Amino acid sequence: MIKDITQSEATEDGITDKQIDALIAKHQTDRNGVIDILEAIQASYGYLPPHALRIVAKKMNRSLVDIYGVATFYQAFSLRPKGKHRIVVCLGTACHVRGAPAIVEEFERQLGIKAGETTPDMKYTLETVNCLGACALGPIVVVDERYYSKVIPTQVRDIINNSHSGDRDTADSHQQQKTIGEAVPS
Amino acid sequence: MINLVINGLPVAVEEGSTILEAAKYLGFPIPTLCHLEGLSNYGACRLCVVEIGEGPKARLVSSCTYQVEEGLKVRTASARVVKARKMVLELLLASCPQSKVIQDLASAHDVRQQRFRQEHEDCILCGLCIRMCEEQMMAKAIGFRNRGENRSIGTPFDMKSEECRLCGGCMYVCPACQLRCTYMEPEKAICGGCANLSPPCLEKSSFEDMMCYMDPCVACEIRKD
Numbered sequence: 379m380i381k382d383i384t385q386s387e388a389t390e391d392g393i394t395d396k397q398i399d400a401l402i403a404k405h406q407t408d409r410n411g412v413i414d415i416l417e418a419i420q421a422s423y424g425y426l427p428p429h430a431l432r433i434v435a436k437k438m439n440r441s442l443v444d445i446y447g448v449a450t451f452y453q454a455f456s457l458r459p460k461g462k463h464r465i466v467v468c469l470g471t472a473c474h475v476r477g478a479p480a481i482v483e484e485f486e487r488q489l490g491i492k493a494g495e496t497t498p499d500m501k502y503t504l505e506t507v508n509c510l511g512a513c514a515l516g517p518i519v520v521v522d523e524r525y526y527s528k529v530i531p532t533q534v535r536d537i538i539n540n541s542h543s544g545d546r547d548t549a550d551s552h553q554q555q556k557t558i559g560e561a562v563p564s
Numbered sequence: 565m566i567n568l569v570i571n572g573l574p575v576a577v578e579e580g581s582t583i584l585e586a587a588k589y590l591g592f593p594i595p596t597l598c599h600l601e602g603l604s605n606y607g608a609c610r611l612c613v614v615e616i617g618e619g620p621k622a623r624l625v626s627s628c629t630y631q632v633e634e635g636l637k638v639r640t641a642s643a644r645v646v647k648a649r650k651m652v653l654e655l656l657l658a659s660c661p662q663s664k665v666i667q668d669l670a671s672a673h674d675v676r677q678q679r680f681r682q683e684h685e686d687c688i689l690c691g692l693c694i695r696m697c698e699e700q701m702m703a704k705a706i707g708f709r710n711r712g713e714n715r716s717i718g719t720p721f722d723m724k725s726e727e728c729r730l731c732g733g734c735m736y737v738c739p740a741c742q743l744r745c746t747y748m749e750p751e752k753a754i755c756g757g758c759a760n761l762s763p764p765c766l767e768k769s770s771f772e773d774m775m776c777y778m779d780p781c782v783a784c785e786i787r788k789d
Contacts, residue, residue: 428721441704441707442727444707447709
């Protein structure tokens with residue numbers, strides 16, 4: 379459901395008030411629907427545009443700082459546009475001792491960005507997470523809902539290329555496949 | 565009326581009042597930092613800890629947020645309380661040593677040094693300014709942002725707030741920064757930022773628009789130059 383990510387710079391104008399209004403109307407319940415509304419906006423646009431937060435605050439009759447506080451509190455919300463492919467590296471204790479930091483470093487080196495950042499061409503966002511709950515399979519890398527287990531640094535290039543081409547075949551026999559809600563390859 | 569015992573003295577106070585208020589009524593001093601009459605109780609600083617209950621069930625609670633209960637037994641200065649309070653003060657000193665308010669409190673409780681890694685934060689996240697802004701000034705221009713170690717207080721997007729009327733209430737109540745803003749009386753300033761300033765910062769070109777949370781804090785801005 380990621381639309382117009384490449385036009386993110388122009389979203390201030392690209393996202394119409396009407397679209398946001400519709401999302402608000404759908405989820406608003408007294409004053410408790412803030413998270414639902416933000417989730418809906420995030421699902422539609424891939425991130426929370428500042429413009430949208432202002433509209434939400436106005437519609438909900440709340441101060442902007444309330445909405446902003448919620449939006450920055452939860453990890454699930456992002457105020458910056460995300461890349462087309464989301465690469466998540468687990469840095470939980472088990473993955474950490476099995477060498478996840480080296481995986482992150484390798485991704486950072488290959489993509490030329492730091493963890494938490496997005497490549498300038500808006501193709502990749504690199505994130506770390508504290509545990510994915512599959513510690514026996516660590517280190518784990520998730521790319522667009524697809525899980526790679528027992529990753530070693532030499533696989534990093536393949537993982538990036540796989541996600542890039544949209545080619546779902548891979549040499550890794552350990553991997554678990556999950557193909558829910560995949561982004562459509564370009 | 566609710567009957568309770570504070571430091572062995574029976575007292576009856578109205579339902580809904582806090583231990584802090586009851587203790588104040590009896591004249592027992594409880595130090596506070598994030599408590600201010602007229603603002604809601606928040607319980608952020610933990611300086612007002614008291615011990616309630618007896619024997620193995622005794623526990624520490626923050627008196628500013630704990631409502632009185634029938635038959636409650638409170639000790640406001642037991643050894644355990646004093647120890648906890650000193651620890652809180654040490655932690656406050658570790659994060660924000662330049663605050664005159666914290667220095668005075670530490671001095672009053674005989675805390676001469678602290679054992680933690682020394683930091684120099686501008687903010688102890690007590691939330692006084694946020695409550696001042698919302699509850700007394702009806703503006704709600706500032707609030708908490710992010711979480712965990714990235715938690716901070718400020719305006720959305722770090723931009724000048726539309727709600728803010730430049731009342732200065734936030735700086736007035738701030739225990740960490742109020743003394744940095746006594747630029748008119750340099751002898752009272754303790755951070756040195758303002759005292760080093762000449763000519764006075766009032767002559768700074770964009771002073772009209774400047775205030776802690778809208779633009780960089782006046783004092784910080786000066787210190788930078």
